[in-house]
Structures are given as structure tokens and as C-alpha cells.
Amino acid sequence: MLSLLKGRKILVTSHRDPDGDCIGSTVAMTLALEQMGFDAEALNLDEIPYRYTFCDPYRLIYSMNSIPDREHEVAVVLDSSDLHRLGYEMEREFPKVKHIINIDHHKSNEKFGDLNLVDETAAAVCEILYGILKQWDIDWNDQIANALYTGITTDTGSFKYESTSSETLRIAADLIDYGADINIIRTSIWENEPYNRIHALSNVLDNIKLSEDGRISWIKISLEEIERHQLNNGDLESFVDYPRTITGVEVALFIKEMEKGQLKVSVRTKSCIDATKIASVFGGGGHKRAAGFKIKGTLDQEEERILKVVQEEVDKEYKCMDSLI
Numbered sequence: 001m002l003s004l005l006k007g008r009k010i011l012v013t014s015h016r017d018p019d020g021d022c023i024g025s026t027v028a029m030t031l032a033l034e035q036m037g038f039d040a041e042a043l044n045l046d047e048i049p050y051r052y053t054f055c056d057p058y059r060l061i062y063s064m065n066s067i068p069d070r071e072h073e074v075a076v077v078l079d080s081s082d083l084h085r086l087g088y089e090m091e092r093e094f095p096k097v098k099h100i101i102n103i104d105h106h107k108s109n110e111k112f113g114d115l116n117l118v119d120e121t122a123a124a125v126c127e128i129l130y131g132i133l134k135q136w137d138i139d140w141n142d143q144i145a146n147a148l149y150t151g152i153t154t155d156t157g158s159f160k161y162e163s164t165s166s167e168t169l170r171i172a173a174d175l176i177d178y179g180a181d182i183n184i185i186r187t188s189i190w191e192n193e194p195y196n197r198i199h200a201l202s203n204v205l206d207n208i209k210l211s212e213d214g215r216i217s218w219i220k221i222s223l224e225e226i227e228r229h230q231l232n233n234g235d236l237e238s239f240v241d242y243p244r245t246i247t248g249v250e251v252a253l254f255i256k257e258m259e260k261g262q263l264k265v266s267v268r269t270k271s272c273i274d275a276t277k278i279a280s281v282f283g284g285g286g287h288k289r290a291a292g293f294k295i296k297g298t299l300d301q302e303e304e305r306i307l308k309v310v311q312e313e314v315d316k317e318y319k320c321m322d323s324l325i
């Protein structure tokens with residue numbers, strides 16, 4: 001990997017609608033490369049949600065408008081199963097990029113890089129980066145430790161999901177020794193809710209739905225509600241965890257009307273169903289327990305169609321679910 005990076009201007013980038021893993025890995029990678037004397041710049045298409053800004057104290061992550069130039073020759077693409085997830089066209093925006101290093105943990109990764117470091121057993125890209133930075137023998141500091149810990153704790157649902165291995169916990173322990181501050185991380189990410197977000201959540205939960213067989217629960221939000229509650233990028237993260245908590249529910253969905261005629265759907269599953277299987281029907285992807293997709297259409301038109309696909313998948317797996325009772 002270092003031979004691909006040496007002497008070249010490096011772009012560190014990740015998927016749009018940035019989450020903790022993509023922000024944490026982008027910041028940690030950029031800080032490590034700078035420390036080693038490389039010329040690296042970080043980019044994300046969308047704004048960093050307020051709850052993650054603590055992770056990037058030096059404001060390393062540029063937006064497309066603020067990046068100083070487009071002279072980068074090699075790109076490190078993090079936490080993205082394919083290049084479309086970046087939300088911009090690499091070839092058009094960065095025509096000098098001749099090499100791509102793809103570091104990811106999505107099952108659906110398309111191995112689009114010249115070098116593909118894809119480990120679908122890793123709980124987060126930040127877990128993979130920990131191993132890489134150990135090999136590079138960097139000087140660990142609070143910023144790198146906070147960034148990597150953030151990615152791991154958010155992608156594992158605070159070390160709850162089945163992707164959490166003993167290795168994940170050992171890495172998290174090391175990161176605390178290297179300076180990760182769990183109090184700052186917790187208060188920034190989970191104890192930092194603006195009132196309007198909680199108000200919107202209460203409205204959304206007022207209309208929560210449960211399928212007849214009790215195995216699917218879903219929530220939705222219209223563009224009008226998003227605007228009325230003045231919700232920003234990232235404000236809807238984690239709403240989908242609520243329908244998943246219902247006893248007996250196997251699939252939880254959150255259908256969001258992000259723009260007029262554009263829906264984004266978050267899919268979460270509990271035990272028998274692979275969330276990527278549902279997302280892939282609609283051209284999306286993700287992980288076994290958390291996946292997503294985007295489709296054109298309105299809430300009224302698409303809700304029924306989406307539910308039909310999910311119900312079919314649930315019905316196929318009913319034997320597995322019955323054995324859990």
C-alpha cells in the first residue's frame with residue numbers, strides 16, 4: 001500500500017451521508033498519512049453531522065467546494081461498497097487519480113480498487129485501519145484514537161451487534177490506552193440531541209406500523225415533516241433502531257422522503273434475514289444486519305411495494321423464525 005501512496009498527492013474519501021465509521025476512518029487515515037510525511041487531503045460530499053464534528057478538530061475534511069485543487073493522483077476510498085456511494089464521479093472530479101485503494105468491510109463490496117483491503121468480518125473500517133496503522137508504527141495520539149474508537153463504537157451500536165468480536169473489544173481497549181476519551185465520544189454522539197430531533201422522533205413513532213404477522217415494523221417521514229422539524233443531514237440516524245426493538249420483529253424499516261420524488265430506506269434485521277438481500281432487490285447494499293437503498297417515487301406509491309418485497313422475504317424464512325420462538 002505504501003508503494004502506491006509514495007510521492008503521490010493523496011485523496012482520502014468516503015461515502016456521502018457520512019456516519020461515524022466513515023468520518024472516523026477518514027480523519028484517522030489522513031492524520032496518519034500527514035504524520036508520515038505524505039501529502040494527503042480528506043473529502044466528503046456532504047456536511048459532517050454536528051455530533052461527529054469533535055472527531056475532526058482540525059477540520060481536515062473538505063467539501064467539494066472548499067478542496068484547494070483536484071491534483072490528487074491516488075485515492076483511498078473508505079467504507080464504501082462501490083464508487084457510486086461517494087456521490088460524485090471520481091473520474092470527472094479528480095481526473096488525475098490513476099490508482100484507487102479500497103478499504104472496506106461491506107459484504108457487497110465491488111472490489112473496485114487497484115488494491116482491495118476488504119474484510120467483511122471487521123466490525124468497522126476503523127477496525128481494519130487500526131491494524132494498518134499498527135503496521136505503519138505511527139505515533140498514536142488522542143485524535144487518531146478518538147476517530148477510530150468513534151467508528152468502531154458507532155458501527156457496532158456501542159458494541160452490541162453480532163459483528164462485535166473479542167478482537168473488536170481488544171482494539172477498543174487499546175484505543176482507550178492511546179487516548180480515546182469515551183466521555184467526550186459519548187456526550188458528543190449520544191447525549192447531544194437537539195430538541196427538534198426528539199420532537200420529530202415522537203411524531204414518527206406515533207405512526208409506527210406492525211405487519212399482521214408481527215415480523216415487520218416500519219416508520220416513515222415525509223419531506224414536509226423533515227422541513228417542518230428543520231432536520232439536517234444525519235438527524236434521522238438511529239430512528240430505525242426503535243422498530244427493531246419490538247419483540248418478535250425480524251425486519252425494521254425506515255422510509256425517508258429525502259427529496260421530492262426520492263426515497264432512502266434503511267433496513268435492519270435481527271436474526272434470520274440478510275438485510276443486504278432486501279436492499280439488493282432495490283439496487284442497494286450494506287451488511288447482514290444493516291443495509292440501505294435509494295429509490296425514486298413517493299411515500300404513498302412505494303410503501304406498499306417495499307413492504308410486499310420484505311413480506312415475501314420474511315415468508316421464505318418463516319421456518320427459521322419459528323424455531324426461535
Ligand code: AMP
Binds near residue numbers: 081266293
Ligand atoms: P443506513 O441505513 O443509511 O444507516 O445504512 C446502513 C448500511 O447500509 C450502511 O453500512 C451503509 O453503508 C449501507 N448502505 C446504505 N445505503 C446504501 C446504498 N444505497 N448502497 C449500498 N449500501 C448502502
Ligand code: MN
Binds near residue numbers: 021022
Ligand atoms: Mn458507513
Ligand code: MN
Binds near residue numbers: 022079105123125155
Ligand atoms: Mn462502516
